[in-house]
Amino acid sequence: MPSDPRGHHLLLRLAALSALAAAVFASTASASELIDRNAANVKLQVGASGQALLSYEARGKRWNVLAWGAENAIAPTTARPQVAFKLDYSGGYGTYKRDVWKTFRNSCRPYSGSELQWLVTACTAADGSHWAVQAWQRMLPNYGLVPTAKQAVWELRLSHWSGELPQLTVKQNWAYRSFEHLFGSFTYQGRPVHGFRTTSTGQPLDTFGRNLYVDTYDSAYGKGWKRENSFLVHKDTGKFCYGFYTHGARPVGAGARYRATIIGPGVTPDVYWESDSLGAYDRDFDLRMHEEQKSFYAGDGLCKAV
Incomplete structure (x- = not known):
């Protein structure tokens, strides 16, 4: 029996509507919003x-x-x-049935906010x-491995905020008097930033969880910056702890400098930390930090002073 051409046309229409919806609201992630990858000639305007x-x-x-609503x-x-932002990748046609981008009037002034790392462009609205x-480059592989083209992409991320930025606190010491070690917390407006559900490998399954991306400079992995690891800040506390240990056949990734980047909560900017490594072991300093960790880890059962 031949198929009903009306049904075929209906399916085509539904497919077209689905494609349009995907173009208008392409992202539902809550963070500094991921807009695209490997972008060039970027221009930001705000009406x-x-x-x-x-x-x-x-x-x-x-x-x-177009981005709005968050x-x-x-x-x-x-x-x-x-x-999260509402996004219209059609430049306004999907939302307003006209090409808003062609007549968009910019009223954004030069940026007057706090210093940001990884900045492409910014402005301060009226x-x-x-x-x-x-x-x-959020997707780089852990332990200094050479990235594939997919892993090496530069993510283009948009944020919108007023008031204070999220706070990433990172401190250094040694674990077991031998291994360089980082510990700290991620907070926003004085409250821990954390999620509620993750995969077994620590990938957030909700819109609140955040991973910290740690890079090491001039390490056993090679010259320059290499990704050391990425890991989840802890539920309820927003705290974390990380030691530079061996991982399988990979060498210890301790380097001359360290940096860490974390995606901001909601649509706040991504936050950055960088510092020289501690260098040679200092017993007195390590003992002081050991005592500080004991109080810092209170309420967090996933970290302990070692």
């Missing part, structure tokens, strides 16, 4: 209505993405998702809030 227009080149074409972040909760675009 008087509070909508942002992010224009850039990627995958062989020019993109004009600022800052909410505290971790199981009652609702984290705040209402005093800040918008920023950052780009960095």
Whole structure:
């Protein structure tokens, strides 16, 4: 029996509508929003209505993405998702049935906010809030391995906030009087940043969890910056601890310097820390930090002073 052509046309129409919906609201992740990868010639504009227009080149074409509807972040909760942008990758046509990007009027002023790492461009809107675009290599493989093309991408991330930035605190000491060690916390507005559900390998399964991405400089992995590891900040406390140990056949990744990057909660910017390594073992300093860790880890059963 021949198929009903009306059904075929209906399926085509539904497919077209699905494609349009995907183009308009392509992202539901809650963080400094991942917009695209390996972008070039990036331009950020913000209109008087509070909508942002992010224009850039990627995958062989020019993109004009409207973003709106989110600022800052909410505290971790199981009652609702984290705040997230509404995104229109059609430049406004999918939302307003017209090419908004062609007549978009920018009212954003030069950026007057705090210093940001990985910054591509930023501006301060008429209402005093800040918008920023950052780009960095989040997907690099752990333990200094050579990345594939997919792992080496530079993610283009958009943020919108007012007031204070999230706080990434990182301290250094030694574990077992031998291995260089990092510990610290991630907070926003004085509260821990953390999620509630993860995979067995520590990948967040909700919109609140965050991984910390640690790089090492001039290490046994080679010259320059290499990814050491990425790991989850802990549920309820937002704390973490990490030792530079051997991992299988890979050497110890201790280096001359360390840096760490973490995706901001909600649509706040991604936050960065960098410091020289401690160098030669200092027993007196290590004993002081050992005592500090005992109180710092209170309430966190996943870390202990060693």
